[in-house]
Amino acid sequence: MSMVKVTNVVKKYGAVKALDGIDLEIEQGEWVAIMGPSGSGKTTLLNLLGCLDVPTSGSIVVDGQDVARFSANELAAIRRERIGFIFQQFHLVPYLSALENVMLAQHFHSMANIREARGALDAIGMGDRARHKPSQLSGGEQQRVCIARALINDPAILLADEPTGNLDRKNEEVVLDLLRECHAQGRTIVLVTHNPEIARHADTVVVLSHGRLASGGTRGTRRCAASPMVAEPSLTAVGT
Amino acid sequence: MIARLLWASLWHDRRRKSYAVLNVALGTTLATALLNLSLDIGDKMNQELRGFGANLVVVPRSTDGPLRLGGLDDDPLRKRDGIPLASLPRIKEIFWQHNIVSFAPLLESRAKTKGGDVVTIVGTWFDRAYPVAADDEFRAGIARVYPLWPMSGRWPDDAADPRGTVLGAEVARKLSVGPGDVLPVIPLDGGETVNLAVCGVVRTGADEDERVFVPLEVASLLGRHDDLVDRVLVSALTMPDNDLARRARHARETLATREYDVWYCSPFVDAVAYQIEEVIPGARVKPIRQITESEGVVIRKIQFLMAVVTVVALSCSALGVFSLAGTMIADRKKEIGLCKALGAGNGQVMLMFLAEIALAGLVGGVLGMCLGIGVCEGISQKLFGAWASVKLGTVPVVGLLSIVVSLTGSLIPARLILRVEPSVTLSGE
Ligand SMILES: Nc1ncnc2c1ncn2[C@@H]1O[C@H](COP(=O)(O)OP(=O)(O)OP(=O)(O)O)[C@@H](O)[C@H]1O
Ligand SMILES: [Mg+2]
Numbered sequence: 001m002s003m004v005k006v007t008n009v010v011k012k013y014g015a016v017k018a019l020d021g022i023d024l025e026i027e028q029g030e031w032v033a034i035m036g037p038s039g040s041g042k043t044t045l046l047n048l049l050g051c052l053d054v055p056t057s058g059s060i061v062v063d064g065q066d067v068a069r070f071s072a073n074e075l076a077a078i079r080r081e082r083i084g085f086i087f088q089q090f091h092l093v094p095y096l097s098a099l100e101n102v103m104l105a106q107h108f109h110s111m112a113n114i115r116e117a118r119g120a121l122d123a124i125g126m127g128d129r130a131r132h133k134p135s136q137l138s139g140g141e142q143q144r145v146c147i148a149r150a151l152i153n154d155p156a157i158l159l160a161d162e163p164t165g166n167l168d169r170k171n172e173e174v175v176l177d178l179l180r181e182c183h184a185q186g187r188t189i190v191l192v193t194h195n196p197e198i199a200r201h202a203d204t205v206v207v208l209s210h211g212r213l214a215s216g217g218t219r220g221t222r223r224c225a226a227s228p229m230v231a232e233p234s235l236t237a238v239g240t
Numbered sequence: 241m242i243a244r245l246l247w248a249s250l251w252h253d254r255r256r257k258s259y260a261v262l263n264v265a266l267g268t269t270l271a272t273a274l275l276n277l278s279l280d281i282g283d284k285m286n287q288e289l290r291g292f293g294a295n296l297v298v299v300p301r302s303t304d305g306p307l308r309l310g311g312l313d314d315d316p317l318r319k320r321d322g323i324p325l326a327s328l329p330r331i332k333e334i335f336w337q338h339n340i341v342s343f344a345p346l347l348e349s350r351a352k353t354k355g356g357d358v359v360t361i362v363g364t365w366f367d368r369a370y371p372v373a374a375d376d377e378f379r380a381g382i383a384r385v386y387p388l389w390p391m392s393g394r395w396p397d398d399a400a401d402p403r404g405t406v407l408g409a410e411v412a413r414k415l416s417v418g419p420g421d422v423l424p425v426i427p428l429d430g431g432e433t434v435n436l437a438v439c440g441v442v443r444t445g446a447d448e449d450e451r452v453f454v455p456l457e458v459a460s461l462l463g464r465h466d467d468l469v470d471r472v473l474v475s476a477l478t479m480p481d482n483d484l485a486r487r488a489r490h491a492r493e494t495l496a497t498r499e500y501d502v503w504y505c506s507p508f509v510d511a512v513a514y515q516i517e518e519v520i521p522g523a524r525v526k527p528i529r530q531i532t533e534s535e536g537v538v539i540r541k542i543q544f545l546m547a548v549v550t551v552v553a554l555s556c557s558a559l560g561v562f563s564l565a566g567t568m569i570a571d572r573k574k575e576i577g578l579c580k581a582l583g584a585g586n587g588q589v590m591l592m593f594l595a596e597i598a599l600a601g602l603v604g605g606v607l608g609m610c611l612g613i614g615v616c617e618g619i620s621q622k623l624f625g626a627w628a629s630v631k632l633g634t635v636p637v638v639g640l641l642s643i644v645v646s647l648t649g650s651l652i653p654a655r656l657i658l659r660v661e662p663s664v665t666l667s668g669e
Contacts, residue, residue, distance in 0.1 A: 047667070050581075052663040052666070053661070072585075072658075073585045073587075076583050079581060079582070079583045080584075081583070083583075085581050085666075089666075093575055093578065095248050095253075096248055100244065103241055103244075104245070104582065105582045105583075107242075107245070108584040111241075112241035149582075161667070
């Protein structure tokens with residue numbers, strides 16, 4: 001059964017068609033990488049998948065419900081229950097400690113639980129920095145806190161928009177390892193990236209161009225083999 | 241978590257929050273000060289006005305007819321009956337005994353000077369210790385009833401100056417005597433000369449200017465030798481008349497039992513008069529009404545003015561909170577977007593924001609309350625030279641006002657929260 005089914009989705013910003021008829025199906029436990037040039041609609045698509053926004057037309061079925069016509073509060077409920085976000089800019093609340101940032105997500109989901117939150121930080125190796133404010137953490141550390149926050153409510157889908165865009169090689173590796181771990185645990189991941197090295201780890205690579213799926217000009221889900229070894233050549237094929 | 245969140249957010253944004261606090265504090269300072277003052281001003285004005293003299297006069301029941309404010313009866317043919325001196329302590333035994341500021345007996349007679357002029361002598365008490373059951377520090381006398389009489393020289397001391405005298409200004413001018421002089425007077429029926437020691441000269445612009453005020457004992461030497469006085473001036477703290485008091489005045493018998501009890505147990509001038517009549521048989525107690533009536537009108541006007549100023553001040557606070565809340569939301573769009581992305585509903589985010597503002601408002605309210613009480617006492621000291629009694633009832637009122645002010649100020653800006661799109665605020669650098 002598919003986790004998310006996107007059918008003929010169009011998203012317009014005024015005259016700009018950010019997405020122009022997207023069809024996409026994401027399976028439970030699948031890792032999807034979205035690639036494409038700047039302005040091609042990657043973030044827009046991710047926002048729709050994350051129920052942060054609704055499409056101008058088309059349907060997005062999550063858990064058997066079409067969220068395309070959901071109200072703001074209904075969308076919030078879906079986000080709360082099913083989705084974890086990892087941002088390129090981390091978006092940690094500056095005046096809360098790492099621990100409190102994680103607890104904030106718990107708070108909106110159900111109830112803050114300091115032991116669980118601490119456990120989540122320990123799991124990503126940030127246990128000793130729990131009391132630090134974001135400004136006292138390096139970029140990589142902030143992103144790890146962000147990941148801990150995204151995972152704390154055990155979301156069905158993890159969405160990441162260029163999670164390593166602001167990180168150096170070393171931290172990129174750390175974040176990637178964490179994502180791989182999530183994938184291994186069977187979590188569904190959708191990740192936007194410019195970096196083919198990262199996309200390599202995905203089961204599926206989707207390439208966007210001018211708001212359409214670029215796959216030999218045909219609409220549809222571009223699917224690669226599950227093994228990264230096999231994925232690599234097909235990815236190169238996509239890139240050219 | 242909520243508490244932690246609120247605290248962290250308050251502390252993080254403390255500069256702006258302290259502006260909000262200050263804003264509300266200023267408004268509530270004024271509100272507290274004016275509220276307490278306007279509740280207290282009745283008492284204070286009353287006390288103040290007591291300085292202008294008696295508001296009740298006790299006369300024998302047979303002495304009727306017009307009364308002048310603080311004036312003395314000029315009719316030499318009036319019946320010589322009076323109020324027994326021995327009944328005076330009872331004035332301090334009525335239900336409103338603590339509202340009796342002071343009283344002074346008056347006994348009138350005439351005497352001749354060496355030059356043959358006839359002067360009106362008024363025997364009274366100036367200022368004497370008069371311990372009564374309710375108050376052993378009580379002092380009675382005309383100096384207590386009329387503390388503000390413009391006096392050159394001084395009030396005589398009842399104990400130290402047995403012949404101490406206060407002259408009306410006109411008498412002093414006619415006879416060319418002043419403080420420090422001795423004025424010999426002779427009873428009209430030709431008794432022994434009494435040497436009056438002039439301590440002060442008073443000018444009230446009324447009948448008192450034509451009188452010679454002497455100790456009651458001296459007046460008895462010059463005239464009547466019994467224990468009756470012509471009248472007693474009473475200065476009492478009273479409450480401005482309300483509807484009940486007006487109805488009681490015109491038709492006391494129409495009051496229901498409960499209304500009567502309320503009236504009797506309120507310090508309306510009529511109720512106090514009525515209670516004095518109850519304890520002094522054969523006496524009539526007349527309110528000198530101009531004072532209490534105009535008092536009520538003035539107080540109502542002042543209270544209205546204060547209410548207007550309070551409303552304006554609180555509106556200004558709300559306006560200040562309005563602009564602060566607006567910029568606060570604009571500056572924290574990212575945070576709001578994040579909360580929404582994490583699954584917070586609009587209501588939840590709004591509630592958090594309003595709780596934060598309300599908390600700041602409450603802090604401001606408490607601060608304003610303290611400042612306001614200070615200001616109120618300051619004004620009270622300046623205007624009345626006395627501490628205002630702070631009404632505890634104003635505390636919850638002002639606390640509530642501060643929250644209401646901060647919430648009204650922030651409700652409209654809070655609607656901006658609805659418009660924050662997490663997809664927009666979270667993408668982009
Ligand atoms: N809120 C918005 N209002 C108007 N236009 C928008 C908005 N968001 C995106 N767009 C437009 O939609 C198009 C797709 O934007 P999107 O952010 O999805 O691109 P992207 O693939 O994420 O680019 P990048 O790699 O630079 O992040 C762009 O032309 C962009 O200008
Ligand atoms: Mg983007």
